[in-house]
Each structure stands twice: as C-alpha cells, then as structure tokens.
Amino acid sequence: VTAPAPMPHAMSPGAILQLIRAGHAVTRSALIETTGLSRSTILQRLGVLLASGLVVEGAGGRSPNGGRPPTMLTFNEDAGVVLAADVGARHARVAVCDLGGRALAEEEQPIVIGDGPDAVLDWLLGTFDRLLVQAGRPRADVLSVGVGLPGPVDFATGRPINPPIMPGWDGYPVADVLAEHYDRPAVVDNDVNIMAVGEHRVHLAGLEHIVFVKVATGIGAGVITNGRVYRGTHGAAGDIGHIRSRADSDVLCTCGNRGCVGALASGSAVARQLAADGLDVSSAVDVVALVSQAEPRAIARVRDAGRLLGEALASVVSVLAPTAIVVGGEMAEAREPLLAGIRETIYQRSLPLATRELAITTSRLGRRAGLVGAATVAIEHALSPGRVDALVAARMSTAP
Numbered sequence: 001v002t003a004p005a006p007m008p009h010a011m012s013p014g015a016i017l018q019l020i021r022a023g024h025a026v027t028r029s030a031l032i033e034t035t036g037l038s039r040s041t042i043l044q045r046l047g048v049l050l051a052s053g054l055v056v057e058g059a060g061g062r063s064p065n066g067g068r069p070p071t072m073l074t075f076n077e078d079a080g081v082v083l084a085a086d087v088g089a090r091h092a093r094v095a096v097c098d099l100g101g102r103a104l105a106e107e108e109q110p111i112v113i114g115d116g117p118d119a120v121l122d123w124l125l126g127t128f129d130r131l132l133v134q135a136g137r138p139r140a141d142v143l144s145v146g147v148g149l150p151g152p153v154d155f156a157t158g159r160p161i162n163p164p165i166m167p168g169w170d171g172y173p174v175a176d177v178l179a180e181h182y183d184r185p186a187v188v189d190n191d192v193n194i195m196a197v198g199e200h201r202v203h204l205a206g207l208e209h210i211v212f213v214k215v216a217t218g219i220g221a222g223v224i225t226n227g228r229v230y231r232g233t234h235g236a237a238g239d240i241g242h243i244r245s246r247a248d249s250d251v252l253c254t255c256g257n258r259g260c261v262g263a264l265a266s267g268s269a270v271a272r273q274l275a276a277d278g279l280d281v282s283s284a285v286d287v288v289a290l291v292s293q294a295e296p297r298a299i300a301r302v303r304d305a306g307r308l309l310g311e312a313l314a315s316v317v318s319v320l321a322p323t324a325i326v327v328g329g330e331m332a333e334a335r336e337p338l339l340a341g342i343r344e345t346i347y348q349r350s351l352p353l354a355t356r357e358l359a360i361t362t363s364r365l366g367r368r369a370g371l372v373g374a375a376t377v378a379i380e381h382a383l384s385p386g387r388v389d390a391l392v393a394a395r396m397s398t399a400p
C-alpha cells in the first residue's frame with residue numbers, strides 16, 4: 001500500500017486505456033464516438049499511451065465502408081510485469097506475470113508460515129528477485145505486487161489481523177514491506193478472497209455473484225457480489241468454517257465451539273475420521289489419494305463431509321443467492337463424492353428460486369487459483385486509471 005493514486009481525469013489516458021483493454025473501443029474513431037472527445041484530444045491521449053508502450057497499433061481491422069482499414073489499438077500485455085504469490089501455511093507459489101496474467105517464471109516451494117514475517121518475507125523478496133532474473137525482466141518493469149496470505153487481512157492496510165495459524169504476523173505491515181522494496185503498490189489479501197477473484201475473472205467473469213469455498217486443512221469462503229469481493233466488517237465476511245452444522249456434535253473446533261462445519265468437514269477432519277477407521281491417513285492430500293483409489297470408506301466419509309458442508313452453504317445460498325458456488329482447495333480434488341454431498345443438501349435445504357440457476361462446481365484453476373488471483377488483483381490495481389495516469393506521466397518524463 002502506497003499513497004493513494006491521483007484521481008483520474010474523466011477521460012484521462014488511464015480511462016482511455018480501460019476502454020481499449022476491455023475491447024469497448026479499439027480504433028481511433030470508436031474512441032472518439034465512445035468518449036465524445038474531440039479528435040485532437042483523443043490523438044493526444046493516445047500519443048501518450050503509445051509512447052509509454054502501454055498501447056500498440058496492430059494490423060488493420062475491417063473498414064465499414066470498404067475504405068482503408070482502421071488501425072487496431074491493442075493493450076500491450078508486455079508493457080510491464082506484476083509479482084504474484086500465493087503464500088500458504090506450508091508452501092508458497094510465486095510468479096512473475098505479464099499484464100495479461102501469464103506467468104513468465106513460476107515456482108512452488110515449501111515454507112513454514114510459523115517462521116514469522118521477517119523470515120518468510122525475506123525469502124519471498126529473494127524469490128521474486130530471482131524469478132525476475134529468470135524471466136529476463138528488470139526490477140523497473142514491476143508495476144505492482146499481489147500476495148495472498150492464509151489468514152484474515154485488513155485489506156486497506158495490507159496487515160494480517162489475528163491470524164490463527166500465523167504466529168508473529170498479527171498487524172505486521174506486509175504490504176508496506178513489499179511496496180517499499182519495489183517502490184510500487186502492493187495488494188495483500190486473504191488467500192480465499194484472492195482465489196475467488198482469480199476464478200471469477202478467468203472463468204466466471206459473466207457472473208455477478210459467486211462464492212468460492214476453500215476446503216483444505218480448514219474451510220473458508222470468498223464472496224464476490226456485483227463482481228467485487230464482499231469483505232464485511234473487519235474483512236470477516238466469508239468465514240463459513242464456524243457455521244454450526246451439527247447441534248449434537250461434541251467435536252471441539254479451534255474457535256472453542258462445538259459442531260463447527262470446519263471441525264467436521266475439512267480435510268483434516270476427514271483425515272482424522274479415516275485414521276480412526278484404521279486407514280493410514282494424515283492429511284487432505286492423503287484423503288484425496290484414497291478417493292482416487294476408490295477406497296469405499298474414504299468416498300463415504302468425503303460424501304458425508306460434503307453433506308455437512310452443503311448444510312452450511314445452504315445458509316449462504318439463502319443470504320446471498322449466488323449464481324455459482326466454486327469449491328477449491330486440496331479437498332476439491334476429491335471431486336464427485338464431495339460435490340455430490342454438497343449438492344444433495346444445498347438443493348434439499350434451499351428454496352427453488354435461489355437454486356434455479358445455481359451451478360456447483362470445482363475450481364477450474366485448481367492449485368493455481370491463489371496465484372492467478374494474486375496476479376489478477378495486482379494487475380487490476382496497477383492498471384486502474386489513476387495508476388496508469390501516474391505511470392505514463394513518469395514514463396514520459398524519463399523518455400529519451
């Protein structure tokens with residue numbers, strides 16, 4: 001997080017870039033028509049965007065009246081890079097991405113989040129710098145940084161707040177450390193929110209309301225309404241793992257209550273149940289492996305977990321009426337038994353109007369959802385009109 005971007009002029013270069021990037025107006029005449037600006041103003045704004053490398057002129061399009069084909073304007077996805085990281089409790093996936101979200105260099109490494117922010121961020125900055133070299137891009141090309149963390153984050157300041165599995169991280173200025181290192185803005189958010197954004201922008205951009213449910217060691221959700229992350233007070237929205245799914249359960253949750261869906265249906269909960277059944281299982285990954293080997297006890301336990309999760313999600317459906325529920329996280333790789341259980345109880349417990357168009361699927365981004373989401377939030381931040389105006393001004397002033 002750095003100083004707020006200057007307010008964009010209504011039709012500043014940054015605003016013009018948005019029209020081009022979204023495909024709303026990709027020729028000079030379309031820009032004049034769409035914006036109502038004069039030809040000379042459009043040419044001036046475009047001149048700045050072309051000189052700064054953010055827009056390139058492409059092959060001619062089709063002329064409406066058979067004349068000379070108009071020059072097509074394209075957003076140059078190579079005009080900079082963003083740094084993206086999905087930092088989990090035990091591993092992190094890190095990448096340098098172009099402005100279209102494609103990874104130019106990427107790697108996954110084991111980490112220990114409990115080593116604390118100094119050690120983990122040191123490692124992260126070192127990895128970013130190394131991947132920049134690997135991608136052949138100078139540090140000056142970095143436009144922004146996006147990072148997902150496995151706990152609640154105060155989005156405005158980019159600091160974790162009371163993260164249960166991240167000792168030493170409470171209130172640590174993660175975004176400030178990243179922003180200072182690269183002298184660029186940094187966006188830090190809870191990993192589930194970031195996964196929700198990634199899945200939404202890449203595969204579900206046409207839908208206004210989706211809920212992304214991460215089922216891994218624990219259970220959490222990222223909520224997107226009207227295309228934006230719904231955060232709630234203190235960013236606490238979406239913490240569905242503590243919805244009570246069994247009033248009669250005596251299983252104690254980390255929060256101190258009994259019968260929370262996270263304590264009964266998460267990957268670690270199912271692993272515990274299967275271990276009690278006498279199977280050699282200790283994690284969500286082991287559970288998924290047993291399901292893929294068609295172990296009947298594992299399939300039954302996973303389907304039961306899906307049913308419990310479906311009960312909690314039925315409440316979510318009643319409140320939010322999303323168009324899609326996307327299940328991600330390690331347990332999503334168990335696929336059919338989990339989805340079957342979830343669907344069974346959601347459809348049973350929700351009103352037909354709320355589920356008429358509801359799709360319940362697994363994440364198509366899979367294990368890369370968090371990384372893609374981190375790159376997406378970084379790109380969206382870097383290319384907001386105010387940031388682009390500041391960037392073109394800086395590039396113009398240093399141009400030879």
Ligand SMILES: [Zn+2]
Pocket residue numbers: 241242253254255256257260262263
């Ligand atoms: Zn709980």
